[in-house]
Amino acid sequence: MSWKNLIISFFLVSTLFFLSASLSFAKADDLVIMDDGRVVLYVTHNVLADSIKNNEEEKKPAAPIPTPAKAVSLAPAHTQSTIKIDAPINNDKKVQVTITTPSPTQAKPPAPQAPTSIQGPINPPSSPSPNTTVVTKTVDQVVAKGAGGQTVFSIKSEKANQLTISQEDTKVKTSLPLQIDSLSHALSVPGSSGVPEPTRISVLPKEAIQGIVSKGVLQSKSAGEAQITLTKDLSGVNYTVDSVKSGKLFGIVSIKAPEEVQLSAQTRKIVPTPKSTILNFFGNFIK
Numbered sequence: 001m002s003w004k005n006l007i008i009s010f011f012l013v014s015t016l017f018f019l020s021a022s023l024s025f026a027k028a029d030d031l032v033i034m035d036d037g038r039v040v041l042y043v044t045h046n047v048l049a050d051s052i053k054n055n056e057e058e059k060k061p062a063a064p065i066p067t068p069a070k071a072v073s074l075a076p077a078h079t080q081s082t083i084k085i086d087a088p089i090n091n092d093k094k095v096q097v098t099i100t101t102p103s104p105t106q107a108k109p110p111a112p113q114a115p116t117s118i119q120g121p122i123n124p125p126s127s128p129s130p131n132t133t134v135v136t137k138t139v140d141q142v143v144a145k146g147a148g149g150q151t152v153f154s155i156k157s158e159k160a161n162q163l164t165i166s167q168e169d170t171k172v173k174t175s176l177p178l179q180i181d182s183l184s185h186a187l188s189v190p191g192s193s194g195v196p197e198p199t200r201i202s203v204l205p206k207e208a209i210q211g212i213v214s215k216g217v218l219q220s221k222s223a224g225e226a227q228i229t230l231t232k233d234l235s236g237v238n239y240t241v242d243s244v245k246s247g248k249l250f251g252i253v254s255i256k257a258p259e260e261v262q263l264s265a266q267t268r269k270i271v272p273t274p275k276s277t278i279l280n281f282f283g284n285f286i287k
Helices: 003-023 055-059 205-214 220-224 277-285
Strands: 025-033 039-047 070-075 082-086 095-101 133-139 141-145 151-159 162-167 170-174 178-181 187-189 199-201 227-233 236-249 253-264
Touching: 025 133, 070 095, 070 133, 095 141, 095 151, 162 205, 170 205, 199 236, 205 227, 205 236, 205 253
Parallel strands: 025 141, 170 227
Antiparallel strands: 025 039, 039 070, 082 095, 082 178, 095 133, 141 151, 151 162, 162 170, 178 187, 187 199, 227 236, 236 253
């Protein structure tokens, strides 16, 4: 190999190295709904796990988690804003959020003789009034914070046309759009053309699983391994828990059968669902 080829190879390798190093930095945007109703966009710059390190860097202690580089206030405290969340149409894992906030004059309690257009935490006006501020953002996740700063629940996307609601170690997937009231943190499914009113989700994911287990419908072990989805049909908005019931038929033969349980996200009641053939005939004999 000639010196000319060696020099060209060196420059190519150097260019690739600096490009990979620069790509190791990624911007993450978190939309945080505070306990007092504030809506804040936090922009952070994180180093990806696969960034290049040399031997000396590996010996150093791990760097602290980077603090937010920028915080942008999108809605003031003590103002009733509605945050609508839509899943992405591709796999970029970004969610689309629309924050609708009334003007300060609209946010004040109405006088007895003058009714207001704001009806309640989950009943925003169908179309923004001229004095309403609407902000649209694309973020990595939406986080609802409690009074002590702890995360109540978060919403993000792991694949196209799907949202994931997380509450501690319980995760629920849904293809439905969602919305959050900034003051009450009430979670709901936005209205549609057929049903214009939003549907309130009164039971959060962790409470739903605990409710199913406490009713004896599902074993605790099965619940921990179950796939949970949030769906909407004529009966309302429901949690559908798909798991596998395992045991011994008549105490002798090992058997596994698919099991589905539905819990209303509005009433906390079990919704009747068809059982598999095995469970329908032998469910009471599997121990």
